Amino acid sequence: MHLLDYRLNIVPINVFIDPQYPVEKAIITHAHADHAKPGHKKVLGTKETLEIMKLRYGKTCAGEFQYINYGQKIQIDDVSITLYPAGHIIGSSQVLLEYKNHKIVVTGDYKTKKDTTATSFELVKCNTLVTEATFGLPIFKHPDPNKEVRKILDSIKINNDKDHLIGVYALGKAQRLIKLFRENGFDENIFIHGALNKICNYYEDKGINLGKLKMLTKDSFDIEPKIILAPPSALKDRWSRRFKKKIISQASGWMNIKQRVKQSLIEIPLVISDHADWNELTKTILNCGAENIWVTHGREEGLVHWCTRKGLNAKPLSIKGRDEEI
Amino acid sequence: MRRYSLEKFARLLENIIYSPSRNRKIELLVEYYKQTNDPDRGFAVALITNSLKLSSIRSTNLKQIIKSKVDPILFDLSYDYVGDMAETISLLWPFKKKKKLCTLSYFINFFHENSKLQVEKFLVSQLDKASTTERWAIIKLFTGGLRIGVSEKNAKVSLSKFGNVNLDQIEKIWHGFSPPYVKLFSWLEKGGPIPKIDILKTFHPMMLADQIDSKNDFRKLSPDDFEAEWKWDGIRVQLIISETETVIFSRNGDNITNSFPELRFKTNRNVVLDGELLVGGNLNPGSFNDLQQRLNRKKVSKGILQKFPAFIKLYDILFQDFKDLRSMKFSSRREILENWFNSNKQENLDLSSIIFFENWKDLTKVRNKFLQSSNIYEGIMLKKKNSIYHNGRPKGMWYKWKRDPKSVDAVLMYAQRGHGKRSSYYSDYTFGVLDGKNLVPIGKAYSGYTNEELDKLDKFVRKNTIQKFGPVREVEKTLVFEIAFDSISKSKRHKSGLALRFPRISKIRWDKSPEEIEDLKRIKDFYKLS
Numbered sequence: 080m081h082l083l084d085y086r087l088n089i090v091p092i093n094v095f096i097d098p099q100y101p102v103e104k105a106i107i108t109h110a111h112a113d114h115a116k117p118g119h120k121k122v123l124g125t126k127e128t129l130e131i132m133k134l135r136y137g138k139t140c141a142g143e144f145q146y147i148n149y150g151q152k153i154q155i156d157d158v159s160i161t162l163y164p165a166g167h168i169i170g171s172s173q174v175l176l177e178y179k180n181h182k183i184v185v186t187g188d189y190k191t192k193k194d195t196t197a198t199s200f201e202l203v204k205c206n207t208l209v210t211e212a213t214f215g216l217p218i219f220k221h222p223d224p225n226k227e228v229r230k231i232l233d234s235i236k237i238n239n240d241k242d243h244l245i246g247v248y249a250l251g252k253a254q255r256l257i258k259l260f261r262e263n264g265f266d267e268n269i270f271i272h273g274a275l276n277k278i279c280n281y282y283e284d285k286g287i288n289l290g291k292l293k294m295l296t297k298d299s300f301d302i303e304p305k306i307i308l309a310p311p312s313a314l315k316d317r318w319s320r321r322f323k324k325k326i327i328s329q330a331s332g333w334m335n336i337k338q339r340v341k342q343s344l345i346e347i348p349l350v351i352s353d354h355a356d357w358n359e360l361t362k363t364i365l366n367c368g369a370e371n372i373w374v375t376h377g378r379e380e381g382l383v384h385w386c387t388r389k390g391l392n393a394k395p396l397s398i399k400g401r402d403e404e405i
Numbered sequence: 406m407r408r409y410s411l412e413k414f415a416r417l418l419e420n421i422i423y424s425p426s427r428n429r430k431i432e433l434l435v436e437y438y439k440q441t442n443d444p445d446r447g448f449a450v451a452l453i454t455n456s457l458k459l460s461s462i463r464s465t466n467l468k469q470i471i472k473s474k475v476d477p478i479l480f481d482l483s484y485d486y487v488g489d490m491a492e493t494i495s496l497l498w499p500f501k502k503k504k505k506l507c508t509l510s511y512f513i514n515f516f517h518e519n520s521k522l523q524v525e526k527f528l529v530s531q532l533d534k535a536s537t538t539e540r541w542a543i544i545k546l547f548t549g550g551l552r553i554g555v556s557e558k559n560a561k562v563s564l565s566k567f568g569n570v571n572l573d574q575i576e577k578i579w580h581g582f583s584p585p586y587v588k589l590f591s592w593l594e595k596g597g598p599i600p601k602i603d604i605l606k607t608f609h610p611m612m613l614a615d616q617i618d619s620k621n622d623f624r625k626l627s628p629d630d631f632e633a634e635w636k637w638d639g640i641r642v643q644l645i646i647s648e649t650e651t652v653i654f655s656r657n658g659d660n661i662t663n664s665f666p667e668l669r670f671k672t673n674r675n676v677v678l679d680g681e682l683l684v685g686g687n688l689n690p691g692s693f694n695d696l697q698q699r700l701n702r703k704k705v706s707k708g709i710l711q712k713f714p715a716f717i718k719l720y721d722i723l724f725q726d727f728k729d730l731r732s733m734k735f736s737s738r739r740e741i742l743e744n745w746f747n748s749n750k751q752e753n754l755d756l757s758s759i760i761f762f763e764n765w766k767d768l769t770k771v772r773n774k775f776l777q778s779s780n781i782y783e784g785i786m787l788k789k790k791n792s793i794y795h796n797g798r799p800k801g802m803w804y805k806w807k808r809d810p811k812s813v814d815a816v817l818m819y820a821q822r823g824h825g826k827r828s829s830y831y832s833d834y835t836f837g838v839l840d841g842k843n844l845v846p847i848g849k850a851y852s853g854y855t856n857e858e859l860d861k862l863d864k865f866v867r868k869n870t871i872q873k874f875g876p877v878r879e880v881e882k883t884l885v886f887e888i889a890f891d892s893i894s895k896s897k898r899h900k901s902g903l904a905l906r907f908p909r910i911s912k913i914r915w916d917k918s919p920e921e922i923e924d925l926k927r928i929k930d931f932y933k934l935s
Contacts, residue, residue, distance in 0.1 A: 218483045218496035344425045381482045
């Protein structure tokens with residue numbers, strides 16, 4: 080009997096990991112919308128993950144919430160479940176399943192690079208690794224994020240009459256970027272689109288100091304040139320028309336592909352990602368000691384090929400509708 | 406300054422492709438000229454304007470090299486994903502240590518002076534020392550076309566800004582120089598007299614005509630001030646005839662001499678002429694379609710030569726025996742042209758005739774009569790008798806009075822975002838007509854509307870989207886456009902089987918219902934294209 084099937088259902092106990100449709104019991108690895116769906120009867124996850132779900136979907140988005148800490152083992156019948164930090168965003172976790180001497184780790188979304196807004200990734204030894212593959216091609220090698228944010232800090236000095244609009248996802252990326260600005264010596268106001276407000280406040284409440292933030296309101300559009308963070312969709316749309324002199328930027332792992340940058344009309348691409356790049360993915364696969372690798376969530380084919388060349392048992396695990404980075 | 410020259414060029418290219426605005430691109434170029442020495446900056450201009458090609462190495466050679474360095478399957482998957490060879494290779498190239506690269510000019514000279522094998526070795530050594538962006542720029546240099554959105558015109562504008570000279574002055578001498586344009590840069594930087602160029606080897610930018618507004622302009626213009634000629638439906642050319650050779654340039658300055666081996670002329674005096682290249686026997690022009698059989702052909706077969714012989718109708722004269730006639734008035738130039746023509750009569754050469762008329766009403770009658778009876782005219786040209794020959798499109802000097810546009814009612818099917826200032830607007834429209842019960846697209850238009858109309862259209866698209874395909878939105882098929890176009894022809898490339906020439910929106914018919922749009926069969930019947 081399988082322990083885990085292709086839908087990430089833990090078969091012996093009928094618990095799903097990040098299910099796309101409402102189920103009885105779910106483990107949620109992190110609070111991004113393509114992993115955390117509302118409507119489950121019972122959800123298990125880190126405190127942060129579940130709190131953000133409540134913040135976004137409302138207090139009744141699941142029937143029952145069960146918080147667990149990293150490293151805290153939970154036993155359900157013959158299966159024991161432990162969450163380990165994934166380094167992706169606040170509260171993000173990998174799931175370790177232990178069943179009859181077999182260890183499976185589901186990484187969820189993860190990165191191993193430094194990020195002071197999330198608990199650092201922890202390598203967990205296992206027999207089978209279910210890994211994400213958002214950047215599962217060797218073209219993806221994320222540079223030092225400090226170097227990336229300095230592109231903006233350099234540009235605001237030269238283009239001091241222009242607003243710098245940066246496209247970021249509201250949860251995780253936005254706060255990490257703000258933190259990076261602070262760590263690189265920028266302590267002035269950073270303006271945020273209304274859609275980012277709630278989550279930024281949440282991070283602050285959790286003791287992650289983001290410095291001086293101002294929500295952009297009708298009255299503050301035309302004040303001094305500024306750094307503005309907004310969801311990527313807003314940058315390309317009517318919302319951005321109100322800024323007369325502006326430079327458009329975006330922070331994402333895709334930004335290392337020039338064609339893509341050009342097509343999206345982005346002037347300053349910031350290659351900053353919350354996902355593991357090719358080197359991180361392959362290193363994790365080698366170091367975790369697993370002989371079976373299931374690849375999901377992204378460019379599976381390349382990573383499966385690489386694993387096979389290394390003599391590992393690898394296969395793609397297709398989960399529909401999960402591709403783009405969040 | 407000479408150090409890090411290839412690095413600087415790579416950064417320039419990267420900054421340019423990321424700049425959505427034309428002005429910003431131009432600023433970047435000006436900044437680059439200031440910080441770069443000769444001949445590197447001139448080579449940069451040549452590469453950007455596609456006037457210089459490094460062709461000894463092809464991207465397939467490079468593909469082989471990279472496939473020996475990285476897993477070929479991972480390469481193929483990556484290439485599939487990225488879609489651009491230069492970029493894929495630059496991202497996959499095993500990174501060693503960043504080291505100083507050679508200068509741009511050293512790089513280019515090496516390509517020209519060495520064998521393919523040596524060039525390949527040299528290239529690999531440079532790629533090994535480069536950063537990802539530098540590798541991308543280096544590979545872009547010879548995989549054909551930088552495609553960074555800088556036209557030759559914009560490059561000239563940047564040069565005029567750099568040297569603080571008039572764009573006209575640059576246009577006049579531009580074609581007299583070749584890469585790396587050292588003399589040109591020296592003049593731009595240090596001033597002094599305008600550098601001399603070889604008149605008989607150089608394309609001289611052409612004078613173009615404004616579209617006439619037949620409702621308003623005639624009231625203001627006096628018929629006595631103008632000469633009228635036919636506007637022939639061929640291609641405008643510049644013809645340089647010297648004792649030793651004939652050179653033919655297209656209106657963009659491309660040398661097309663070799664495509665027309667029958668057009669070799671003799672002369673008693675060196676001349677630079679302006680005319681129309683047409684196809685047809687006995688100096689009788691055929692259709693534009695006939696002409697197309699002769700365009701973009703490197704080799705011309707005997708059969709084609711016999712079936713579609715070319716000839717030239719002369720409009721104007723720019724130089725005679727190194728004397729610049731461009732500052733003379735049109736009527737004087739015409740006299741000189743006629744004299745030259747009469748003393749140099751020869752095969753495949755004709756003179757564009759002047760149409761006599763008393764007043765505008767007169768001319769209108771002539772126009773209507775001839776345009777209706779024949780397809781060979783595109784319209785009438787009106788040239789002010791005292792107009793000097795000025796490159797570009799000087800106001801109020803020459804007018805083209807084209808055939809009235811044809812029009813068709815079509816329905817909006819898809820919309821796409823524009824570029825630059827229009828990037829937040831759905832400003833590019835695909836429209837279609839009925840084909841039986843279905844709709845079939847027949848063209849694309851992105852002009853003809855006012856800013857207020859664009860606002861409205863943008864709102865319409867957003868409200869009526871039924872599907873999105875990347876940047877393209879499919880809309881409810883309810884909005885009718887009246888589309889104007891210059892001509893229509895059969896086309897195998899389009900699903901509808903028709904191609905419109907210069908389609909634009911002439912009216913937005915908010916009032917019309919989509920049942921009233923045109924039918925493909927009726928269009929084909931009407932224009933006799935079935």
